[in-house]
Amino acid sequence: MTTRTITLVAVEDEYDSEPGLAPKGMDTKFEGFMAARSGFLVAHDVLEHLNGCEAIGGVPDELEALGALWQVRGRHGDMLNKDRFVGSAYTAEEHVAFDISRMATELTGEAYWPGSTHIEPEPEHLFDDEFRSILTYARRNIEREGDATEIPEDFDVDIYLEDALHLMRRGFRKAESLYGEGFGGHDLFIAVRNAVDRELARTSLYDGQEFTLTIGEDFASFDEVFPEPEDLDDDEE
Incomplete structure (x- = not known):
């Protein structure tokens, strides 16, 4: 894996009074956008969304990212968000299923619609047993939540879950080609999470503030970008 650098910008959203982080160039105006306020979420955005920051927020990209998530973290049974999952009674499969069912109930206005x-289509996959288990949980969630959220009659759950299967297979394969078959993605996720959390612990974000995240095969660094002072005009003393 070659070393790469990603610029992140502090931005505001509708969920919190304090800014969070988003990759520079990402569309932050879509409904439901939530800025990252932890290294965990930054690591998810930059390591598991593999189609470029401009694709983040669309349903197909989100479903692909869940396949990448399974390659990086889920198959190891380590979802890594210690604040969210401490004492959780749910499995990694159930947590991923929740994200799939949540998207199904929040699709109003999306360009994507089943069918x-x-x-x-993606070929069969080594982790299809796990993917199909995830989709079984997701179907139960959708059917249960549909009574309250009034999922439209033309929402085809079968097509949606079939799409999810193909996209998760694709996302897993993309992550595997980038991070390898072992723990490379998992270890890099931890490195990114820790580097970002260290910096966020000692700084207060303000809108427009920029940082650079540098990641390599086995390391990550996260540093604030300080603008160069403007040169004084020659006639200024």
Whole structure:
């Protein structure tokens, strides 16, 4: 894996009075956008969303990212968000299923709709047993939540879950080609999470503030970008 640098910007959202972080160039105006306020979420955005920051927020990209998540973390049974999952009675499969079902109940206004967007089929996968278990949980959630959220009659759950299966397979394969078959992605996730959390613990974010995240095969660094002072005009003393 070659070393790469990502610029992140402090931005505001509708959920918190304090800014969070988003990759520079990411669309932050879509409904439901939530800025990252922890190293955990930054690591998810930059390591598990593999189609570029401009794709983040769309349903197909989110479903692909869940496949990448399974390659990086889920298959190890380590979801890593210690604040959220301490004492959790749910498995990694159930947590991923929750994200799939949540998207199904929040699709109003999305460009994606089951059956309207062609999803290229992906070949069978080594982790299909796990993926199908995740989708079984997701179906139960959708059917249960549908009574309260009034999922439209033309929402085809079967097509949606079939799309999810193909996209998770694709996301897993993309992550594996980038991070390898072992613990490379998992270890890098931890390195990114820790580097970002160390910096956030000692700084207060303000809107427009920029940081650079540098990641390599086995390391990550996260540093604030300080703008160069403007040169004084020659006639200024």
